[in-house]
Every structure is written in C-alpha cells, then in structure tokens.
Amino acid sequence: MSLQRREFLKIVGSTAVGAGALSAFRFLAKGEAAQILGSANKNQKWVFLVNTYNCVGCGMCVRACKLENEVPYNAPVSRTWVERYVELDNGTVLADSPNAARDGFTADNPMGKTINPADITKAFFVPKLCNQCEKPPCVQNCPVGATFSTKEGIVLVDRTWCIGCGYCIMSCPYGVRFFHPVYHVAEKCTWCYHRITKGLKPACVFACPFGARQIGDPTNLNDPVTKTIATQRVAVLKDEYGTKPQVFYLGLDRIVR
Amino acid sequence: MSHVWRPLYVVAGIVAAILIIRHFVVPPQFGVWERGYMYGWHNKAAETWWANFRVGYKGRDYCKDCHPGHYKQIMASPHAIIQCEDCHGPAINHPDNPPKLQIIKSRLLCLRCHTKLPYPTSLRSQLPGFLDPNQHNPGIECVSCHNPHSPVLGGN
Numbered sequence: 412m413s414l415q416r417r418e419f420l421k422i423v424g425s426t427a428v429g430a431g432a433l434s435a436f437r438f439l440a441k442g443e444a445a446q447i448l449g450s451a452n453k454n455q456k457w458v459f460l461v462n463t464y465n466c467v468g469c470g471m472c473v474r475a476c477k478l479e480n481e482v483p484y485n486a487p488v489s490r491t492w493v494e495r496y497v498e499l500d501n502g503t504v505l506a507d508s509p510n511a512a513r514d515g516f517t518a519d520n521p522m523g524k525t526i527n528p529a530d531i532t533k534a535f536f537v538p539k540l541c542n543q544c545e546k547p548p549c550v551q552n553c554p555v556g557a558t559f560s561t562k563e564g565i566v567l568v569d570r571t572w573c574i575g576c577g578y579c580i581m582s583c584p585y586g587v588r589f590f591h592p593v594y595h596v597a598e599k600c601t602w603c604y605h606r607i608t609k610g611l612k613p614a615c616v617f618a619c620p621f622g623a624r625q626i627g628d629p630t631n632l633n634d635p636v637t638k639t640i641a642t643q644r645v646a647v648l649k650d651e652y653g654t655k656p657q658v659f660y661l662g663l664d665r666i667v668r
Numbered sequence: 669m670s671h672v673w674r675p676l677y678v679v680a681g682i683v684a685a686i687l688i689i690r691h692f693v694v695p696p697q698f699g700v701w702e703r704g705y706m707y708g709w710h711n712k713a714a715e716t717w718w719a720n721f722r723v724g725y726k727g728r729d730y731c732k733d734c735h736p737g738h739y740k741q742i743m744a745s746p747h748a749i750i751q752c753e754d755c756h757g758p759a760i761n762h763p764d765n766p767p768k769l770q771i772i773k774s775r776l777l778c779l780r781c782h783t784k785l786p787y788p789t790s791l792r793s794q795l796p797g798f799l800d801p802n803q804h805n806p807g808i809e810c811v812s813c814h815n816p817h818s819p820v821l822g823g824n
Contacts, residue, residue: 452703467792469780471754478758479724497787515780516792519799534787550707559710562701569714605721614725620749621791662789 452545455657456563457607458629459540460636460645463662466536466623468493470515475618477513479603488589489513490600491540491615496666497521498533504666512536537667538624540615541566541587541600542648542656549579549588549599558597564657565604570596584652602626724758727751731759742817755816775801778810 476491477484489511497505505521516536519526547566550558557572558579568579573596580588580597591598603613607626611617616624627636639645645659648667697712731752732739742748753759755777756769784797798804805813814821 464789465791467781467790467795468785471750471780475725475754475758480721514776516785517776517779517783517801519783519785528786531786531788533789534785535790536787536792546707556698556709556711559714560703560707561710561715567714567718569711569717571714572711601718604715604718606723606725608719609723611723611727617725617727618751618754620751620754623791 452564454562454564455545455629457543457565457602457657458627458636458640459543459602459658460625460627460639461538461658461660462623462625463535463537463660464623465621466493466538467621468495468512468516468536469620470512471618471620472538472615472624473511473513475614476600479606479614480601482598483592484513486592487511488592488598490587490598491538494537494539494667495521496533496535496537496664497526497531498666499526499530500532501530506666506668533664533666535662535664537660537663538615539585539587539648540624540658541602542585542654542658543602545655545657546653548582548584548652548654549597552578552582554578561604565602565607566599567601567604568597568599570594573597584649584654585656722760724760725751725753726759727753734763738817741815745818745820747816747819773809773811775810778814778816 470493473489473491473493476482477489480490482488482490487510491511492508493512493516494506494508495512495516499505505524505526507522509516519528521534543565545564547558547560550560550566554576555572555574557569557574558566559569560566575590575595575597577590577597580590583599588597588599590596603611603615606613606617612626613624616626625636627634627640629637629640631637632641639661640659643661645661646663647656647659648663649656695711695713697714698709699712700709702708728739728751735752738752742750742752753769755772759769760766762769779797779801781792781795782797783801784795784799785792786799787793810816
C-alpha cells in the first residue's frame with residue numbers, strides 16, 4: 412500500500428478527532444438502553460419520568476390531555492389524572508382525585524374532610540398515566556386483537572376493530588383504560604403518539620409548568636430523563652404484577668396505590 | 669382403508685378453506701414482529717391513524733409572532749414557566765379555526781396553584797398563595813388587580 416506519510420497522519424488525526432467528538436454524545440447500543448430500563452424491548456424509543464416532589468396538583472396536565480386528545484371534557488373519564496395523598500399522624504391515609512384533577516386542587520379538603528395542617532405527616536400529589544407496559548395485560552387479553560403494542564412499545568387501540576367488550580379495561584392493574592363515551596370503544600393514554608412521533612412532547616408534559624412530568628429517550632445516556640432513571644432512586648407502580656411499566660417515579664411512597 | 673382416508677380429506681379440506689378465508693379476511697396491515705404473537709403483533713393502519721391525529725397544543729413559538737407584547741411580558745415574569753395554551757386552550761389552527769381562544773377570568777384558574785396547601789415534600793407548599801383564599805378580596809376576579817402576564821403588583 413502506497414500511503415504517503417502526510418496522508419497517513421491526516422487520516423489518523425481526523426479519526427481521533429471524530430472519535431473524541433462522538434464519545435461526547437455517546438448513544439447506547441439497543442441492548443444497553445434496555446438494560447438500564449430493565450426492559451426486554453430493544454426498540455423502545457421513549458420512557459416517562461414523574462417527579463412527584465415537583466407536582467403541585469394544578470391539574471393543567473389533565474386539562475391539556477383532555478383538550479388535545481378530544482376526550483369529552485365534562486364526562487367523568489380521563490386518560491390521565493392526578494391523585495392527592497394526605498397521611499395524618501394517626502395513620503389515616505386520605506387519597507382523592509376529584510374530577511381526575513381536571514380543575515386542580517383548589518382547597519385543602521382531601522376526600523371532602525377538613526383537616527388540621529398540624530396533623531399532616533405526609534402530603535403530596537402523584538400524576539398517573541398509562542405505563543406503556545413492556546408486558547401489557549390489556550394486549551394479551553384482547554379477544555379480537557384490537558389493541559396492540561407498537562414496535563417502540565406504545566400500546567394503542569384500533570377503534571375500527573374494538574368490539575367494546577371491556578376485557579382490557581378490567582385487566583389493566585393501573586385502571587388506565589376506560590370506555591369512550593362517544594365512540595363506544597376502549598380508550599387509553601397513548602403518551603400522545605401523534606405528538607411524540609413528530610418529536611413533540613406529550614400534551615401533559617408540555618402543559619406542566621413545574622417539570623413534574625418528563626419524557627425521555629432511553630437510547631441516549633445524556634438525556635436527562637434517562638440519566639435520572641439510570642442513576643437516581645426511582646420506583647414503578649405495582650412492580651409485583653410483572654407488567655414491566657415504563658413510567659418511573661421519583662418520590663413514591665408505600666401509601667401510593 | 670378408504671373409510672379412514674375419507675374423513676381425513678374432509679378435515680384437510682376444512683383447514684384449507686379456513687386458510688383461504690383467512691387470507692382474504694385478515695387485513696394486510698396486520699403483522700407480527702420479533703416479540704411473537706402474545707405482545708408483538710401489530711396493526712400498521714391503526715398506528716398510522718393514531719400518528720396522524722391532529723396536534724392541538726402548538727407551543728409559545730406559535731404565539732409569539734402575532735402577540736409579541738404578551739409574549740415578552742410573560743417571559744419576563746414569574747409566570748414564564750406557564751405555557752400560553754395552559755390558560756388559553758390549545759391553538760389548533762388559530763386564527764383560522766378556532767378564530768378566538770379562551771380568556772378565563774375565574775379565580776379558580778389562579779387558585780389551581782395559589783391556594784396554599786400545607787403539604788410537606790410537595791412543591792405546592794412553597795408556591796406563593798393563600799391558606800384561605802376567601803380572606804383575600806372575596807368575590808373579585810384576580811385579574812381586576814393582577815395582570816396574569818405580569819402578576820407581581822408594581823412590577824413591569
């Protein structure tokens with residue numbers, strides 16, 4: 412091979428510079444990302460993080476979700492909701508989510524009770540949404556195959572195939588699914604599939620003024636959400652069901668159901 | 669032996685008929701990817717349908733060119749963390765459709781954050797607000813004194 416000394420140095424130099432630049436933005440191999448999330452889906456593209464410390468219970472997320480996804484605003488159904496947990500020093504736990512927190516929490520009246528602030532030991536808000544489980548019981552249970560998981564792990568419902576039997580609604584351990592009052596089919600949170608596939612944030616994440624809801628890219632270790640999940644003490648809801656949920660929570664407590 | 673073969677032919681015929689019917693009835697968009705039939709089968713048509721759903725919330729950048737005054741004012745205020753569409757509703761195709769967005773003047777909109785709730789370990793307890801909002805000018809809309817785009821009285 413007749414390689415000039417000058418050319419050889421050029422190639423070596425540019426490769427080294429290139430490698431240096433690339434290592435600063437290291438993307439994880441498919442397997443590596445799945446390992447961090449404890450997920451077996453190597454094509455997973457999104458992961459959700461809820462920081463309960465930052466949630467103030469304003470309910471802007473619920474309002475935005477309903478308006479974005481055309482969920483009937485005044486019907487008692489919602490794709491996402493915010494729960495309030497108040498634990499008193501006598502061990503009583505009060506948990507409520509009036510109207511799915513569509514109008515926020517504007518009074519200190521958990522479950523309609525008046526409480527003395529001095530009696531509160533713990534009190535906080537927990538936003539809930541579809542966990543886009545890696546092993547979704549709703550998908551497994553659908554007798555007609557109307558609900559399915561996309562390659563990236565988002566669980567969707569085909570409104571033209573759903574017969575409205577309600578098996579999936581019963582099988583979701585998180586109570587995320589409901590019957591759509593207009594279309595008479597099963598309805599659920601899609602993490603705003605139409606937005607995330609265009610590079611936008613889900614409506615609830617977009618509407619949250621306090622960053623309590625965040626979405627991230629699990630294949631990028633420099634993504635703040637992925638970094639948090641990989642390095643902080645996060646928890647998932649109802650791990651014992653083996654559904655492998657993909658919504659991670661900061662600041663969960665045993666009183667959260 | 670023909671009494672054995674005849675029912676077998678019938679069964680084979682039924683199986684073939686089912687496979688032929690299946691070929692025509694199952695839409696071509698139905699498929700299975702690597703995770704197998706339990707979780708891995710999918711429906712391309714429905715995926716596309718959901719991906720093409722209309723986007724309602726457009727973000728501040730959609731608002732700022734036509735409403736530069738409001739944009740600059742709120743971006744300089746503590747309310748800069750709140751999106752325009754949080755209070756005004758989704759822009760969708762504004763100004764074509766809808767031609768006008770909501771202007772909510774209810775106290776309840778403000779009280780979503782500004783009722784002080786004494787909840788430890790929640791950011792809510794650290795927001796400025798009133799333990800009993802009825803003590804602060806009851807019955808009067810917040811916006812009659814406070815500009816939501818620049819809420820601090822005496823501010824810009």
